[in-house]
Amino acid sequence: MTATRSNITTTGADPRLAGGRLTIDLDALVANWRLLAEKSPADTGAVVKADAYGLGIVHVVPVLWQAGCRTFFAALPEEGLRVKAVAPDARVFVLNGFFAEAFPVYEQSNLIPVLGSLHELSLWKKLNKGRKDKLPFALNVDTGMNRLGLNVDEGLAFAADGRAEKPILLITHLATADDRAHALNQKQFESFQELRAAFAGIESSIANSPGIFHPASREFDLNRPGVAIYGGEPLSDTPNPMRPVVTLEARIVQIQTGVKGETVGYGATTTLQRDTRIAICSVGYADGYLRSASGSGVPLRNAVPGGGEGFVAGKKVPIIGRITMDLTSFDITNLAEDAVKPGDYIELFGPNIALDDAARSAGTIGYELLTSLGNRYHRRYLHSGQSD
Template sequence: MLHCHSLDITVDLNNLAWNYDEFRARCPGATVAAVVKADAYGVGLSAVARRLASNGCTTFFVAHLQEGARLRRHNSAGEIYVLNGLLPGTEPAYERLNLKPVLTSKLQVRLWIAFCEREAWTGGAALHVDTGINRLGFRVEELPALKRLIAGRTQYFDLIMSHFACADDPSDPRNGEQIETFWQVRREFGELRRASLANSAGCFLGSSAHFDLVRSGIGLYGGNPFVTRSNPFRQIISANARLLQVKTHRQGEYVGYGRAFRLQGDRLIGVISLGYADGYPRYPSLGNQDRLQVYYKGRSAHVIGRVSMDTSIIDLSSAADLKPSLGDLVEVCGPSQSLDELAKAIGSIPNEVLTTLGSRSVRSYVGDHELSVAASLHRPGDHRDY
């Protein structure tokens, strides 16, 4: 196995499949789609798409056209929706790759209708309605004009969708307001084949939130979609950095840039192959610097001093009797510290941690016969296939 001076990340695709099945159990009347944008939340698009397809997933969502092009190379038959819409001039790429744009403005709808009529293309597209998050999408007051615009041309559209703003807190009354609003939207656009509102957290708001299709995201990858509930999903990743150096430093010495940390006693200090270039925060938000920790053979080691571009300094004193040495693995995320715990320590959310951690990692996979033997060096390029 190739070792690198960064992170070794192991992805458990069996747990990914278990999480997907958990969504199906929660939403028995709806199609469960998979959101695989940002290289499948940083986990690896190829392996994730292959395993989910083998588990029966037929509908996927990405953010950008180039992500859709990359996914299409790994999935020749599935439906692929591109969330960030239609940019002028890209219409032929959607036809060539059989991708479906998610349209958010009247200009995009006009462009799509003109293209579909000119090319006799009925591959489908989604209409995105803003029901409360005030991000992308048609405002509710724009819908009468949208309905007139697509009248007699609904064959070019196959999905009406929206997005929850507060589903991570199931008790928030705005969830119910959005569900009711979207039911009204669904009735107005009943000619469209499907409707979708629920993200990972929304899948737990009951059947009234499920409509025809749900979009499983962070829960697939083992992150907790809730801020007020325990995590119902299985962890799918473990991340380990390597020790680059172990030394004893004396009381009163400083470590790291700016001499920002002073030792209060003799300590066993290690340097690990993890820095802000790997997605580890230089300045954790919410004043969480003293909460950052990693684990050596199950024992906690606090991160001390400032995180550098390629390295972090840790206090290994609690594990001195285990004789840590060059090349040993130090757990950043795994059995001793879950993805959610790491995100909390950083002052972030699991979505951000997954998509930024390990841009220079070596990934290995459990549960994929094609990838389980050899690790793959991860450095996604700019796949311009459109």
């Protein structure tokens, strides 16, 4: 029997007044997390930074907790506190470094910082001095990304220092995991194995969303998927196994007819090759619908000829002209004249236009589209309310 799903509306834009709507399928999100958890014997957490990739910590974390997720990763202490507010018993790691003024927050909240430099380790040790119970921390070691983290030699030296407090979790981050054939993957796995041996008995984590699909990641203890939970494709060389979570739609404001030879939009970058029916929709780059996805008149079109598309009345329709701050135009000439009308919605990504396909048309990745979503949308959260 199919579970009854209820719509949960946030305090966002009134649906009668909004130019667009976001539908977030929390059941699909949970199904994606479970699929990732089944791929590996390691424990599976969830990355919920950037307000759960734009979908809302307050909505995402409780359903993941209900599904069995017990470990979450945030970028900032402020985000970690919001996770704790809705999942007080969750284990929450903060990824983006440590600053001394945040120490009282860690003392009071049980957030766990991920330390990634000798400076941060020294600072953490100094601030913990005199405490009977030392606060826990995780250690980030850079095995090939040249971003945050101790280098491998520093990590090995720290492991050998008998006077040093040891972390409760050892992590590194894969730089090329979405490309499974890339040689850097193996190099990072080997370096991390060496570090793991040096930190014997300490929990270890290497697998992000694509990393979970690497057999070598099964040797470690904790996975930390991000974008795949939210429906993004984890790998570049295989069809996306994840269910779509987010559907973005915009209202059609007006339908115009342009005459062959006329131009469309700012810069007159599109000249009509036929009489053209144009649906002007209430969405633009102020809403996170990126200007680079325009049908013409942006630098990306010199490299990738096709711009973005919408889906309406059962068919895909191309963006025409430039995306502007509040409006985007679509060529609907190939639809029946009575197929759409003002007030109807056009899908920008969702079940009919994959998130990552929409992103590629804008020269970017699904992460950026999700985390750029603006606050003018009406949001609907769909959830059965069941944990199984």
